[in-house]
Amino acid sequence: MSRSKGAAVWAAVAGVAALAGTLVVGGVVLASAEDDSRDGWVREPAGAKAPARAGGDPSRGTVAAELAAATAAGLTPDAPSPADEGELADCIADWTGDGPADDGRLAALETALEERGWQVTARHGEPVPAVALTSGSWRLEFTNGGLVNKLSLVATRSGRTCDEAFRRAEATRGPRG
Secondary structure, eight states: OOHHHHHHHHHHHHOEEEETTEEEETTEEEEOGGGTTGGGEEEOOSSOSSOOOTTSSOOHHHHHHHHHHHHTTTOOBOSOOOOOOGGGTTTEEEEEBSSOOOHHHHHHHHHHHHHTTOEEEEEEOSSSOEEEEEETTEEEEEEEETTTTEEEEEEEEOSHHHHHHHHHHHHHHOTTO
């Protein structure tokens, strides 16, 4: 992976800040559940389709494996981004496709994630469609298209340890990585 591509991936995946309950990842706003109605997000009705996850909060490895498994049917991965190290290692899991996905594949991806215990919490329409899901302390957002014209899945873990790690990373790296 080239240095500039690695920097772009890092900026898109790990340039995270916790600001008043809202996470900003590479310029994409990941609002907390209370803030989903802002910035064009439309909340899903209460009583999501998928049952709550059995077995407690998933690990980062479990989340990464679920993203890979859910995307396996017909979606081609791009070159993997470098693994996060240090205190963010257990706070971020991601998957990037080699291009945008069609509507049928996006629907299949959403269904596959719901079958793995993820619950859709909000949707964002044009110009770049996105879906937000949760599983335990994890919030997953997938976007299709946008500036990099790729399918991108980014899961971030909430909780005191990760929230503090995101704040420290923001303070040392700045908002652009």
